[in-house]
Each structure stands twice: as structure tokens, then as C-alpha cells.
Amino acid sequence: MHPTPLPDLILYSRPGCGLCDEARRDVRTLLEARRTAGLATPSLIERDITTDPDWERAFFGSIPVLELGERRLELATSPARVRRLLIDVLDA
Numbered sequence: 001m002h003p004t005p006l007p008d009l010i011l012y013s014r015p016g017c018g019l020c021d022e023a024r025r026d027v028r029t030l031l032e033a034r035r036t037a038g039l040a041t042p043s044l045i046e047r048d049i050t051t052d053p054d055w056e057r058a059f060f061g062s063i064p065v066l067e068l069g070e071r072r073l074e075l076a077t078s079p080a081r082v083r084r085l086l087i088d089v090l091d092a
Contacts, residue, residue: 006090007069009042011076012059014049019077023064026079030086040090042068 011027013020027044035041049055049063059065062074066082068089076082 006040006042008045009086010067011044011046012049012055012065012067013046013063014056014060017063019075020064023066023076023082027066027076027082030079030083034086034090042086042090 009027009031011020011024013024024046031041031044047055049059059074064076066073066076066085068085071085071089073081073085076085
């Protein structure tokens with residue numbers, strides 16, 4: 001039996017978004033800490049909402065947005081909330 005593949009961690013952002021830049025740095029730091037600790041670590045996929053009208057409509061007022069599996073975290077600006085998302089989805 002094969003282990004279930006990890007979902008990708010998707011970051012919805014847009015160019016020129018300072019909160020998105022902070023979120024990206026925080027997420028990369030948290031993912032590196034998980035990798036170093038030997039924990040399941042998803043790949044980070046970034047999506048620029050300005051490239052898709054549906055994403056722009058859905059997320060413009062709430063970026064940075066993170067999706068992991070079925071879970072979504074809007075205004076993902078708190079490292080503690082991002083860490084909790086990773087734990088809840090990956091370590092449950």
C-alpha cells in the first residue's frame with residue numbers, strides 16, 4: 001500500500017503585495033523547519049491572482065491565501081496560524 005501523496009501548499013498572491021511577500025517568507029521558513037525536523041513537507045506552489053480573473057475575484061480582498069488539501073486560510077499573515085494549518089492537515 002502506497003502512502004497518500006501530500007497535497008501541494010498553494011499561495012495565492014499578487015505582485016506588489018507586501019503582506020504576500022511576508023507570508024511567502026514565513027511559509028518558506030516554516031516548510032524548511034518541517035523538512036529539517038523530518039516531517040512531511042508539501043511543495044509550495046505560488047499562484048498570481050492577476051493571471052486569472054476567477055482567482056482575482058475570489059481572493060483580491062483576502063490575499064495572501066493559502067490552500068492545503070481541503071483547507072483554506074485567508075489573510076495568511078500569522079506564522080502561528082500557518083503552522084497550525086500545516087499541523088492540522090499533515091500531522092493529523
